[in-house]
Amino acid sequence: AQSVAQPEDQVNVAEGNPLTVKCTYSVSGNPYLFWYVQYPNRGLQFLLKYITGDNLVKGSYGFEAEFNKSQTSFHLKKPSALVSDSALYFCAVRVDRDDKIIFGKGTRLHILP
Amino acid sequence: ETGVTQTPRHLVMGMTNKKSLKCEQHLGHNAMYWYKQSAKKPLELMFVYNFKEQTENNSVPSRFSPECPNSSHLFLHLHTLQPEDSALYLCASSQEPGTGEETQYFGPGTRLLVL
Numbered sequence: 001a002q003s004v005a006q007p008e009d010q011v012n013v014a015e016g017n018p019l020t021v022k023c024t025y026s027v028s029g030n031p032y033l034f035w036y037v038q039y040p041n042r043g044l045q046f047l048l049k050y051i052t053g054d055n056l057v058k059g060s061y062g063f064e065a066e067f068n069k070s071q072t073s074f075h076l077k078k079p080s081a082l083v084s085d086s087a088l089y090f091c092a093v094r095v096d097r098d099d100k101i102i103f104g105k106g107t108r109l110h111i112l113p
Numbered sequence: 114e115t116g117v118t119q120t121p122r123h124l125v126m127g128m129t130n131k132k133s134l135k136c137e138q139h140l141g142h143n144a145m146y147w148y149k150q151s152a153k154k155p156l157e158l159m160f161v162y163n164f165k166e167q168t169e170n171n172s173v174p175s176r177f178s179p180e181c182p183n184s185s186h187l188f189l190h191l192h193t194l195q196p197e198d199s200a201l202y203l204c205a206s207s208q209e210p211g212t213g214e215e216t217q218y219f220g221p222g223t224r225l226l227v228l
Binding site for chain 2 (some may be wrong): 034090100103
C-alpha cells in the first residue's frame with residue numbers, strides 16, 4: 001500500500017534562514033509527488049509537484065523540492081524563510097494511474113521574526 | 114481564489130438534523146472530491162467522482178451521502194451525525210484522474226460542528 005510520512009509535527013525557523021520540511025513516501029509504482037500549503041481558515045493550495053524529469057522542482061512563493069528516488073524522499077525547501085510562510089504544509093503521493101492521492105498528516109511551519 | 118467555492122463556510126447542527134454541504138468548481142474539471150480534515154489526523158479522502166460517477170467510497174458511514182448532479186457541482190448530505198464528525202470538510206476538483214499530471218484544487222472548506 002502506498003503511504004507518505006511527514007516525520008515532524010512542527011518546524012521552527014528564524015526569518016531569513018533556510019527551511020526544510022521533510023517528506024518520505026512508500027509506493028509500489030512510479031510516484032507522483034505534491035506539496036500543498038494551508039493557511040488558517042483556508043483550503044489547501046497547490047505549491048509544486050514532481051511527475052518526471054528534473055529531480056529539482058520549483059514552485060510557488062520561492063519554494064522548491066528535490067525528488068530523491070534512492071531515499072524515497074521529497075523534502076520541501078526554501079533558501080530564505082519569511083514570516084508569511086508560517087502555515088501547515090502537506091506532502092502527498094499518488095501512484096501512476098491510481099486516482100487516489102494519499103496525504104501526509106501535515107507539518108506546521110513557524111517562522112520566527 | 115482557486116475557482117472552487119464551498120457553502121456554507123460554517124455549520125452548527127444537532128445530531129438529529131439534516132443538512133447539506135455544497136461545492137461548485139469553475140475550472141472545467143471532470144473529477145471532484147470530498148475530504149475530511151480533523152485536528153492532528155491526516156487528510157481523509159471520503160468520496161471521488163469522475164465524470165459524475167462515484168469511483169471511490171473510502172468506507173464512509175452511510176450518514177454521509179454524496180451527490181454529483183454534474184461535473185461542476187458536488188453535494189454532501191448529512192443526517193444523524195455524531196459529535197466526532199465535527200471537522201473541516203474540504204472539496205477539491207481536478208482533471209480526470211489517471212492522466213498522470215492532474216493537480217487538485219481545493220475550496221476553502223466548511224467548518225462543521227455537531228452538537
